[in-house]
Amino acid sequence: MATRTATPALELRRVSKSYGQVCALDGADLAVYPGEVHGLLGDNGAGKSTLLKIAAGAVQPDRGSILIEGREVRLSSPLHARDLGIETVYQDLALAGTRSCTANVFIGREIVRRGPLRPFKVLDRRAMHLRASVEFQALGVPVANPKLRVDGLSGGQRQGVAIARAALWARNLVLLDEPTAALGVRQKASVEQLMAQLRERGLGVLLISHDVPEVLKLADRITILRQGRVVAARPAHELDVEYVVSRMVGGEG
DSSP states (O other), X not given: OOOTTSOOSEEEEEEEEEETTEEEEEEEEEEXXXXXXXXXXXXXXXXXXXXXXXXXXXXXXXXXXXXXXXXXXXXXXXXXXXXXXXXXXXXXXXXXXXXXXXXXXXXXXXXXXXXXXTTOEEEOHHHHHHHHHHHHHHHTOSOSOTTSBXXXXXXXXXXXXXXXXXXXXOSSEEEEESTTTTXXXXXXXXXXXXXHXXXXXXXXXXXXXXOHHHHHHHOSEXXXXXXXXXXXXXXXXXXXXXXXXXXXXXXXX
């Protein structure tokens, strides 16, 4: 776990966002440090998805500041966020099912080499397969052959490919949106191990989930949202399910 003397990988200060008359976030603060898993909890409509999209560059806040490694930035797009070392794994994974695991890991970032007919370049499939295989082995992703098509994989394997892609390209932060939703016990354990690997690499991890016991088990610190506002931000070991649920639904604590 990161020490609190480190500069946050991501910091949101007094961030607000409204959609018409609906306030999705109201002055929310959040700091995710390198080498920690930070859990973000809240009931439906609490503002978790909006906060995730702001951190991913998909939505711009109406007010407030975003800092990446201590430097204030305006995330103009998801591509801008990626350029700053932020990778996002959405719940739908955003994988191309008819393409190989390798192709999904390198989509938009393909390795090329000079072809026999210069100046034209060709994809270096061998280099990409090798690098994907090394990454899968390092993270413990349960995919034996990166040349396999994604639509032939199990749910846990697909999640592993999506997280491996994020881990390969992230320099600061990985955003995980409900990473174990609809997975079985064994597949959940594999994804949890992947999160531990991200932490070991010194990356900040923002974990968004409805599974309170799981987040309490995996996270170093937890922020709880209710109706767009932060109602608690504490180390996970100080909390229990009863307290978290109470704060999520409006109880005092």
